[in-house]
Amino acid sequence: MQEKNLNYLKDQVKYTGFGDGLENALRENMQSGKTAFELQHQTKFGNDQAEATLHFRKSSETDKYFFNKYDLAVKPEGEKDALKQTFHIGFDNNITLKEGYNLLSGRSVQKEMSKLVETSDAGSKRLEPKGEKYTAWLKMDLTDKDQNDNFKIRQYHQNYGFDLKATLDKYPIKELGNAEDKTRLIESLQKGNRQAVTFVIDGKEEKRFIEASPQFKAINQYDSAMKRTGFSSSQPKSQKHAEQQTATEKISAPTSKKSEKQSKESDTTRKPARARKNRRSVT
Incomplete structure (x- = not known):
């Protein structure tokens, strides 16, 4: 196991909002050499319960592991069922645990985003957020889901x-x-x-x-x-x-000409976001 890879993932997990409590489990699973593994995290926001499953996968070409995504389930106080969403971890546009909770609670989050561009990796093409940056408010539509059973997220661009x-x-x-x-x-x-x-x-x-x-x-x-x-x-x-007043206009994020097609590739080929050691932990 590479210590550098472990430290990188520790920072990435921490700054995505999961703290330091998963370090030992992360180390043990990486030492096992397994192809993929999951870590569990539970917390409460006020009286609302939140449970997350973090997904890690080993590269098919090296011995490095990547933090690909996390599944979040939020059960509001007094509610029988939890609301669920999968948040992918990539180069940019990552949603922290608290931001994910706020989105599932029906609130809006402002993020610095990147335009999607079409990239090619090992012969496969997919959209990656590597283009010009812009600022947008994100709001989850809790009445509408996509083909992956995730709630659709609307963007309200600065021009809105x-x-x-x-x-x-x-x-x-x-x-x-x-x-x-x-x-x-x-x-x-x-x-x-x-x-x-x-x-x-x-x-x-x-x-x-x-x-x-x-x-x-x-x-x-x-x-x-x-x-x-x-x-x-x-x-x-x-x-x-x-x-x-009622605002029905939906503002879509600007994309490059190459990013008009929808990506169908698996999230497991994504590379993790760059951990910022000097970045403050999101609360």
Whole structure:
């Protein structure tokens, strides 16, 4: 077993959101020399249960192992069935565990993406995210699945017109008055989190929770009991309209001319994302 390969995978697993707890199991499975293996990870987000199965495969040409994908099952509190999705690990566009949970919870995540380009490896052609980078909001359509039984993910490109910072400035949120608090709030919402904030209405403070809603170019609001709420009568009518407006336009990610065909190749031929040792762990 190559120690360099192990360290690489340890970092990759950690920065995808699975922490350090899988290191021993990862080492043991790599030492066995088996062709492929799986690791299990369980955690909770609030009262929601999340279970993940991480898939690793050995190269057919070398003794290196690759982290190809993980299957995530999220069981919301009080629900009988779990929602499931497979997230592939490649060169780019990787979804962390927390981001995967947020997507399966119906929230939107902002990611830096890469245009898909057609590549050839050992005579087989497939689409790989290796092209020019762009920023887009991702939202899972929990009513529509693809041929692989995964929920389809819609993209709302930057040209769609949703500006999170400008949208937040329309709301009487106390945290926006402090530069550091504002930055932390924006970064949290971009990861798909439902974030606690303080609304100041008619001089009174009120705790609410908000999440980004790029599809409707607004934010969703919840009271302290996590019940959906809206604007108070003291807030502008234009903001009330923003909450109610319907946006049906689907913005697709730009692709190169060579990437118009759908790839049918297996994920097992993918190479893993480059681990960034200086990158902060996603929470």
